[in-house]
Amino acid sequence: MPSKSPLTTDLYELNMVQAYLDRGENKTAVFEFFVRRLPERRGFLLAAGLEDALGFLETMRYADADIAWLRGTGRFGDNLLDYLASFRFTGDVHAIPEGSVCFPNEPLIRITAPLPQAQLVESRLINILHFQTMIASKAARMVLAAPGKILSDFGLRTAHGAEAGLYSARASYIAGFGGAANVLAGQRYGIPIVGTMAHSFIQVHDDEATAFENYARSRPDGVILLIDTYDTEAGARKVVELAPRLKADGIAIRGVRIDSGDLIASARKVRRIFDDGGLNDVIILVSGGINEDTLQTMVAARAPIDGFGIGVNLDASIDAPSLDCAYKLQEYAGTPKRKLSEGKITWPGRKQVWRTYDTDGRIAGDVLSLESDSHPGETLIAPVMRGGERIAPPPSLQQIRDRAARDLARLPEPLRQLVPGTAYSVTVADTLQALAAEMSPAKGR
């Protein structure tokens, strides 16, 4: 299960809240979380993590043991400890819905709450939204590179901890993956779980054919056999020999997996062996070092591969294992705020995003404006929580996934490429530019 500990936070959040409580500084603060810029070779983001973020806000509680431990550090006053002991998030939340295509500087979430609350939730909110959005954005590239193929998240083992494995399964499923190997993703989120067998299974048997048969007889639903332990073509021929005997007992071999060697060449040889042997329906899955580029290569080569198990390239987003992002104060006690540190300037105020579409339904451009502005197009940011409670029941994972499929289909063709042929237009509205200019460094204190 995802971490429930409210101590999954940076110490400075507690330090600051201590100071706020000491001075009664608890007016309404507005923070927005956004990505500052896209990683190289990326053309868009796919928003993910919102439902887990809202779940965190709804359930964030300090247990007695947490309070006792904090007290024991000697760092905090009774006023802070009492505040934490009865902590409930009571703020408002606005957000871009999960599964939406979005872009840098567009707020994924806005928190409007008494200052200590809005500050206390920072670290974990970023932790959830950054990771899931990063993975969904990576997974979307794979989905676009391999239309119609079965993609599965096999990355738990080299994901960065258990939660990364779980969240990867969720974020990639939103982006269009078919399922994940991680069993917890099935229990926790209802994601289809998938699994084959390991080389060790073959090795503990005296011969490969026996291993295949034993596995198949224990797993009569959707048997996938791993055929590359010793010699992939020989393995495929054993499958051809075995299939009729199993079929007589009502067991169908659904597919095979190849995990090593030249995957395109092996898949072609295996496909021929299967087709010649009457196993036209047996699918071929491959795994091992798959990323969006190898997917594109294999698809372009028309390799007879039906599905891909994708590991660390997905779960650790190997080419871009972080997004440059920020959770920034935009307004306090009704006054817009803007950070002016060198090289890190941000847009002030509560914002909205307006999206317009081409006549063919593709997204054409966004306007980043103040919330109070009005612009043509569809608004992306909507209220999702009021006074700490959800405004509507959470969407199902399927609904989120449907939104992602719809938004990915609406991407302009150049943005669907692995190397985007164009940058999407996000215009900053005049009123927002004017507000930012008003708060220029010359006016800094």
Place this chain on the structure above:
Amino acid sequence: MPSKSPLTTDLYELNMVQAYLDRGENKTAVFEFFVRRLPERRGFLLAAGLEDALGFLETMRYADADIAWLRGTGRFGDNLLDYLASFRFTGDVHAIPEGSVCFPNEPLIRITAPLPQAQLVESRLINILHFQTMIASKAARMVLAAPGKILSDFGLRTAHGAEAGLYSARASYIAGFGGAANVLAGQRYGIPIVGTMAHSFIQVHDDEATAFENYARSRPDGVILLIDTYDTEAGARKVVELAPRLKADGIAIRGVRIDSGDLIASARKVRRIFDDGGLNDVIILVSGGINEDTLQTMVAARAPIDGFGIGVNLDASIDAPSLDCAYKLQEYAGTPKRKLSEGKITWPGRKQVWRTYDTDGRIAGDVLSLESDSHPGETLIAPVMRGGERIAPPPSLQQIRDRAARDLARLPEPLRQLVPGTAYSVTVADTLQALAAEMSPAKGR
């Protein structure tokens, strides 16, 4: 808290165990976990994660709800569900101690257990050991690049989930970091927690000087002020003005943090302002995009920086966010095993590592041998668990950290460089080579 769910596993583990139970295939299996090769620019690994891995083995249990959920999938037989319901790990474990410098192909852990047990623990064991070893190895580079500097893990927010943030704090502390911002790392592991303040704290106040003073008065122990929100030098001058007033009330400013701009130039200006203002004892910390290369640059420039807050470059090991690693069957029912898939050949059998030292105490070379061999030098792999129980009480985190410091000090000079000047010698013993040759592809089935 780290995930306790035994469903943090790949479905294929359950599929295979189902097949093993169906056939009574439960003889003793030996698996070893090792890293196949070093990432680019890396010269060594620092072993980490063992104590969490052993904790996982000791406490792995299936709750009634887990069994009920698994049953509900319709995928598993009663024999498997009953087996899981009463699951206890009863195997033996050998390992290289945490905090040891080690190299590719050297087994970090060996599991000797009835086959279904040894298989069931695979995914999570890799998940823990891979990540913590990767982070400790990354952190060690930073420690070597900045001798005598205070290094702190600030990376929770963009770590890959909560557990990655927690394990990063632990692994970097083992490698020699001074502490972490993650409060849970303090509660869970006793790691020193550190924290400053955010730009938002400055922004909610009408002026920066008031913000500094309010913060200092609420945090009289070790105040660290963030001085770059508007203008770093102006911020530093406000600290000089404020310090005597606070001192009169018994409050000492310990340091300042700079998070943007040219950190070297800013630190020099701030140091001069402080020294001229009589604040010789106030330390300067910097953060923002720090990695081992920027550390080396700042140290070489003799920048007057006392400490570094390091974020995503540590927690996501940005330049190498995964290690190529494997958990491989080495022996089953007394017979050595070896996987022969193309490009993924591994060394068979139960292994030992023998390490020799130069006359000056630096490590000189390792021999990878069969466990039954005898070679000169110190053995690295030792028993840590027998029959599912620890052989000795776990070492303290401090003891693990001391071992790391000792081993890092014993690295030959070329391996201490960020671009290693030489590859460390790991020789494969003749007996192991002979066994591997005996099990050559020609003998594959």
